[in-house]
Amino acid sequence: MIEYPAIITYDKDYAVFNVSFPDLPGCFTYGDSLEEAKINAKEALTGFLESIDLRKLKIPKPSQLQGEEIYNIQPKKNVAFAIWLKQKREEKGLTQEQIAQKLGIAYQTYQRFEDPTKSNPTLKTITRLEEVLNEKVLQV
Secondary structure (H helix, E strand, O other): OOOEEEEEEEEOOOOEEEEEOOOOOOOEEEEOOHHHHHHHHHHHHHHHHHHHHHOOOOOOOOOOOOOOOEEEEOOOHHHHHHHHHHHHHHHOOOOHHHHHHHHOOOHHHHHHHOOOOOOOOOHHHHHHHHHHHOOOOOOO
16 A cells, blocks of 8 residues: 655664654654564654644655665555545545545545545445546555
């Protein structure tokens, strides 16, 4: 769905793994182990993206960074889905009203799908969204 590259480096002075997201300035965390750093990174990323969305700011698309200290981190699924949906709709040049009309649902219902704090569509709705957008949410 959507994932952001995180740079995770070990800080010998503090004996922690520091995490930063190059695409999201100001999004940082750490962990006592690499696994804890990855778990904390997911939480930090989720909260950071929710905050950007709540303030109606444009959510940057993730870059394709690669390297030894780069780990791709996914936010929680509800946040990942809402952001993915919004980005795909905007790429297609469609409004929320247009998508709602194509789905045969109320505009307010569709709005919730793009809200990371409220997004909880059914599998049937996700399938219909994939058809309307001509995009796959998950590659199975």
